[in-house]
Amino acid sequence: MAHHFANRIPAHLLMWQRVREYAVPPSMIETATARRVVGDWAGACAAARVDVDLDLRAVRHRHGTDLVTRLRADLRRLAPDLLRWHMPRIAPDGRLRPGLTLSLARYIGSGATPLQLVVRTPPAWADAGQRMSLALWEGSGKDAPGHHPHPHPERRFRLDLHRHLWDAGRSGELGRRCGAGGAPSMAPPDRPHVPGRPGPPGTWGCAARRDLPELPDRPTVRDAPWAVASWAAEAELLLRAEGRPRGAFTVRLGARSRAVLELVAPDDSHAPTFRTLRQELSPQDVAALPVLPEAAARVLPDLELLRAGLVAPERLHPLVAAALAASGPVAASGSSPAAGPAPEPGDPHRGDPHRVECRGEVHRIALRDGVLTAIDHDPGQLRREELLVALGGPALPCLRAIEAVHRNPEALPAVRERLGHGDVAGALAVVEGLLGPGAILRDGPLREELESAAARRIDHGLFRSGLVAVHPGAGAAGGWNALDGGHTEAGHRPRLDRRTPLAVRRKRSSRARPRTGLYR
Template sequence: MDLHRHLWDARRTDELGVRCGAEPVADRPAPDPALLEIAPRDRGYAVDRWGDEARILLDSEGRQDNTVLVRLGSRQRVIAELGPAGLRIAPAYPAGAVSALAVLPYAATWRPPDLELLRTGVISIDRLHPLVAAALVPDDSPSESVRGPIHAERTHLVECGSERHRIGVVDGALSALDHDRTEIRREELLAALTGTPLPCLQVIDQAHRQPECLPGVRERLAHGDVAGALRVVEGLLGPEAILRDGALRDELTATAQQRITHGLYRSGLSEPQLTPDYPGVRRPRDRRAHPRNATSY
């Protein structure tokens, strides 16, 4: 962790671009072709950074030996030697001394997953933390990406009258993209007066109250994955959405109440009636159900 503070310390994010391999380094020796055969770039190995990371590792431990051990998997190991031409596979090394070698950390062996996802187009720059985005793509701005045109894969088409309209997350909440604010406000007032709003607003209301992802949310909540359930909800409705009355809100409210009750029970602050009534659990009694009449002599 100390050798890779750029991955978790906000004060060191300026190092992230170079340490993760996003920014090129001048005069860096080319990787050993033998290393590339064992650890090709397309498998996610940060082989271009191994020489620099090996130097950081050896200097931090004050070692005189320039040899490091690289773990490529659960069983595969590579012994490499650092020299003027960069990191090269060591020609020979005593078998009994392998356990004493410095081991290249996992974070230095592989490329960061966010960089891989960004390069393959699985995620866009606005999905990254602003500090990470600024380090990985210095010439781009996440805020500008958010304000730009909405990506097609993040919108849903709705048959609204005789036209096909889009709904998507804008400013953190699910919205109808092809209706202006005045029209949306008028339709919301119509719905409040028991009228039937536009199909776009009906779909948004359905997503708030009884979305298709509700079974998946319930399953995550049942397994205790509250964070995962919230990610699903935020991915559908947006992080700034305010839930409306319905099955989805009931599920999340019930889970929150259960966590509060469990926390009070574990801390000893719960009322007697909050004690879980599991089968086979004997509840404590404050008095006898059939008190005996005492007799004095």
């Protein structure tokens, strides 16, 4: 029964389940919260791996004391761990959407363009550590970092209208804004599903009336249920922020699909509703319309996970769990909430020692003096057996088990997930709990993962410093020098190093076909 239930879990929910488990570890939340409550907003950002690219003194000098006072107040209310929790992510690994600039707050000043507090994510080639950066956008290209691929704030991913997703003082609004108190539905309030004919996920569920647009019939991994019931209220906030009491707006339904809707109401005393815009607009006019933010267009992932029984409330972010609990209990469709993850090898809650059948007996393998060793063999025998293995002889089953744990442990997927989300400390804690702090890593997948994570941190440092604006190995495949943009000399083959793309490195180092230069 459990096997059939697991097969029906949507792929995007499985992705968000892994994200909630590894992307924002409890240690980050605890450290960032402890620093935030005492007013150390810079320390909280450092704990949440958020780089601060703004100088309050320079802001005061350029824009005055009033603006810097409002900016400092927002920085003190900023919960960077909560912001990381709600950041947009991409499938299939659930990493931060690369090369993105989000607006967190707007400040109306003396200039024509309002200043914006923004958070940026690095491009995909420099996303080691999954770090973010906090900056002030002044509405011109002068203050934009030249090495960032998209320095302008993205209209589709804006959080200035959703302060409850990053402001600790307004996090309690989450339950009301995401519709946690209502029943899960993907159809508008006035368009219930036809009884006996449930619509497929991502559709309106009503085929009789066609005055509203059709949602995608086949949701992909990145798709989530649409929060159609809250579109009217969210569109009213959007248009009000744009200085329009009523009007048209767009909702991005897919890569090449947009719904052009219109917010209407008889008068100000009635709640507004939306409908499809009846007049035809040119593509240029559609592109100029306000875009409903992604945070308002889709259902909150945490709400989906709770309703599907894939996560327990206590495993959510404390601010998110408190906000959803205040809005009422969330009905789960599963039989029971998902339990926590199974203890991994090296977890202190896991049974210790391990047992291996060796020469007709059951021997124990455990950590002793910071190293994983076979405790039922004396040190002299282990040294002789290791020397025998070095000379090409067979190894003891205990030594083979230790060798397998060093090269390809059972916890490798968990280590890989933590490294992918930037939790290096958590990954090293798993490795040390498994092999011991004094262990020497041997060649194998585990060492390759750790070395790759360390090498990619150098790429992120090059991006942050502005020394490299594009992937350092992007020109290796086409014969271009990526550092200076010039063409290499004729007949020159770029040297293989860590900057070379993986596909090129595999092709150059492959031994699948004999090389003519090796034969006469």
